Amino acid sequence: MFKESNIRKPLILGHKTYHDITNDIVSPIEGPAPKQWKIAITIALIVALYGVGVISYLVGVGIGSWGLNKTVGWAWDITNFVWWVGIGHAGTLISAVLLLFRQRWRMAINRSAEAMTIFAVMMAAVFPVFHMGRVWMAYWTLPLPNQFGSLWPNFNSALMWDVFAISTYFSVSLVFWYIGLIPDFATIRDRVSKPWMKKFYSILSFGWSGRAKHWTRFEEISLVLAGIATPLVFSVHSIVSMDFATSIVPGWHTTIFPPYFVSGAIFSGFAMVQTLLLIMRKTMKLEAYIHLKHIEYMNIVIIVTGSIVGVAYLTELFISDYSGVQYESYAFINRFSGPLAWSYWCMMTCNVISPQLFWFKKLRTNLVFTFVMSIIVNIGMWFERFVIIVTSIHRDYLPAAWGEFKASFIDIGMFIGTIGIFFTLFLLFARYFPVLALNELKTILKTSGESYKNDNKH
Amino acid sequence: MANKVFHVMYDDDQKLLDAARALVAQGIRVKEVFSPFPVHGLDPIIGVKRTRLAIASFMYACTGTALSILGTWYFMVSDWDWNIGGKPNFTWIENAPAFVPVMFEFSVFCGAHGMVLTYLLRNGTLPGMPADNPDPRTTDDKFVMEITTEDNHVSAQDLEAKIRATDVFELSIKDY
Numbered sequence: 001m002f003k004e005s006n007i008r009k010p011l012i013l014g015h016k017t018y019h020d021i022t023n024d025i026v027s028p029i030e031g032p033a034p035k036q037w038k039i040a041i042t043i044a045l046i047v048a049l050y051g052v053g054v055i056s057y058l059v060g061v062g063i064g065s066w067g068l069n070k071t072v073g074w075a076w077d078i079t080n081f082v083w084w085v086g087i088g089h090a091g092t093l094i095s096a097v098l099l100l101f102r103q104r105w106r107m108a109i110n111r112s113a114e115a116m117t118i119f120a121v122m123m124a125a126v127f128p129v130f131h132m133g134r135v136w137m138a139y140w141t142l143p144l145p146n147q148f149g150s151l152w153p154n155f156n157s158a159l160m161w162d163v164f165a166i167s168t169y170f171s172v173s174l175v176f177w178y179i180g181l182i183p184d185f186a187t188i189r190d191r192v193s194k195p196w197m198k199k200f201y202s203i204l205s206f207g208w209s210g211r212a213k214h215w216t217r218f219e220e221i222s223l224v225l226a227g228i229a230t231p232l233v234f235s236v237h238s239i240v241s242m243d244f245a246t247s248i249v250p251g252w253h254t255t256i257f258p259p260y261f262v263s264g265a266i267f268s269g270f271a272m273v274q275t276l277l278l279i280m281r282k283t284m285k286l287e288a289y290i291h292l293k294h295i296e297y298m299n300i301v302i303i304v305t306g307s308i309v310g311v312a313y314l315t316e317l318f319i320s321d322y323s324g325v326q327y328e329s330y331a332f333i334n335r336f337s338g339p340l341a342w343s344y345w346c347m348m349t350c351n352v353i354s355p356q357l358f359w360f361k362k363l364r365t366n367l368v369f370t371f372v373m374s375i376i377v378n379i380g381m382w383f384e385r386f387v388i389i390v391t392s393i394h395r396d397y398l399p400a401a402w403g404e405f406k407a408s409f410i411d412i413g414m415f416i417g418t419i420g421i422f423f424t425l426f427l428l429f430a431r432y433f434p435v436l437a438l439n440e441l442k443t444i445l446k447t448s449g450e451s452y453k454n455d456n457k458h
Numbered sequence: 459m460a461n462k463v464f465h466v467m468y469d470d471d472q473k474l475l476d477a478a479r480a481l482v483a484q485g486i487r488v489k490e491v492f493s494p495f496p497v498h499g500l501d502p503i504i505g506v507k508r509t510r511l512a513i514a515s516f517m518y519a520c521t522g523t524a525l526s527i528l529g530t531w532y533f534m535v536s537d538w539d540w541n542i543g544g545k546p547n548f549t550w551i552e553n554a555p556a557f558v559p560v561m562f563e564f565s566v567f568c569g570a571h572g573m574v575l576t577y578l579l580r581n582g583t584l585p586g587m588p589a590d591n592p593d594p595r596t597t598d599d600k601f602v603m604e605i606t607t608e609d610n611h612v613s614a615q616d617l618e619a620k621i622r623a624t625d626v627f628e629l630s631i632k633d634y
Binding site: 017018019022143149150151152153154155156160161164165167168171172175176179182183186187189190191202203205206207208209210211212213214215216217218219220221223224225228229231232235239242439440442443446 | 471490491492493494495496497498500501504506508509511512515519529530533534537538540542545547553556557559560562563564566567569570571573574577578580581582583584585586587588589590591594595596597598599
């Protein structure tokens with residue numbers, strides 16, 4: 001059996017038994033919805049409905065209702081897309097990469113992080129899809145036989161690669177998440193007494209019975225999916241970065257983009273996981289499973305990825321000058337001193353300077369500070385995408401074509417709307433789905449549970 | 459005499475492992491084990507073979523690679539050779555670097571989904587399928603071993619005596 005050093009802090013606090021784990025995770029699903037949940041989902045639904053209204057208006061009148069103009073042809077839409085995709089990176093990183101590295105602390109957080117990933121990628125997809133204008137023709141991005149030739153999509157284009165990357169990432173993350181959920185749904189099915197719930201969870205659990213052979217297959221499939229999802233995590237944001245890096249716009253045309261985007265994505269993804277988990281552990285009383293050690297580990301990931309992002313910012317700044325290309329050099333001078341310099345400095349403060357505070361153990365183990373930081377990082381990462389996209393294209397080669405960008409009511413409404421839809425989906429998940437991978441947690445109880453570890457000492 | 463099926467319940471994974479080891483050593487065949495989580499070390503004892511799902515996944519991924527090579531060649535070279543920015547697609551190999559992202563993604567897509575579908579079909583776990591675990595507690599904190607007289611050429615009394623010698627939590631015996 002796996003033996004864990006006693007020096008390591010236990011991952012499951014308190015004197016829990018297998019039955020207690022089931023109880024702690026399933027009872028919030030069985031009981032009536034708490035008042036806070038009802039208030040939260042009402043607010044989220046109102047914001048989501050507002051978003052749906054704004055999107056309907058956009059489809060009705062066209063994307064001219066965004067603040068785009070002939071110079072700035074991409075702005076909030078692609079900023080929001082990259083922001084959401086970035087947030088969607090932590091879930092699969094936690095479940096796949098940390099599984100390969102045998103990081104057992106991931107078991108307390110992987111389920112909700114993966115749910116976050118799936119919802120975030122759905123929100124990301126909203127932006128490019130609606131940017132097409134005529135959304136009902138979104139299927140034109142797929143190579144389907146048609147009556148125009150056939151006219152096939154261009155496989156040389158980074159935008160086309162993105163269609164494949166995002167859809168593969170989304171669908172693989174979804175099945176990875178669901179495969180893990182099946183045994184947990186079976187636990188709920190066998191426990192609840194209300195007939196509708198029994199029916200609901202028995203459909204969701206696919207008739208899982210927990211046979212030995214099924215568990216062997218389960219472990220194998222989790223490992224193989226983790227193995228193939230790991231390069232997927234890295235490829236998705238690399239390909240997103242190639243949407244920019246393969247173009248000739250100064251400020252975009254850099255080879256540093258793929259690694260820099262991937263670490264930025266993990267950085268913002270972990271920040272969003274912190275935001276959601278810190279609220280969830282408190283309201284759903286999961287402090288025994290998601291405790292300071294988990295929060296600290298995630299904060300360490302935030303320092304590492306935040307520092308990589310910081311180094312990347314400075315590298316591209318230096319290279320722009322060192323390259324001797326005046327357009328490239330100007331793009332960066334314009335970033336930190338031009339009309340949008342405020343967004344550049346906001347990005348620098350939020351992403352580079354503030355995460356460095358996590359070097360202090362006192363701060364990275366402080367829950368309130370972590371929560372505030374997670375919000376700051378998410379704001380900073382939104383500005384990073386805004387800086388890259390808007391400041392690069394608003395002043396490119398030809399000064400006569402320079403322009404300004406002003407976000408319209410529809411730009412802002414759509415962004416806020418997707419936040420509403422995201423939280424609605426996440427709150428529904430937190431209410432009806434097992435928020436922790438309860439059956440996986442049972443496998444670490446004897447090696448990392450507090451009472452068992454203490455017993456081993458004697 | 460009717461065949462009998464024994465559902466032997468244990469309340470701990472270690473007890474289950476010890477019992478399985480003891481019974482198998484006496485030549486008893488354990489037909490099935492139902493547990494709330496994977497019990498490591500159980501498979502070799504009760505004779506569960508290693509799954510070949512990973513090999514299947516590799517095959518599906520290779521199919522994906524082949525299909526994406528064929529697709530990019532047909533769409534971009536054979537059916538309509540595009541000339542984009544003065545860079546025509548006369549041969550597939552010249553443009554292959556640009557197709558790598560799609561080839562990679564499509565291979566992963568096929569490898570992952572092919573494996574998941576195979577897994578669900580082989581397990582028989584599909585939407586709407588009925589569950590057949592003998593006791594609802596096996597998805598919570600109990601472990602059940604299924605042993606039948608049909609598999610073991612010993613009398614029901616003998617079998618029961620051997621089972622009772624292990625650290626049993628609950629035992630149910632049914633005809634089938």
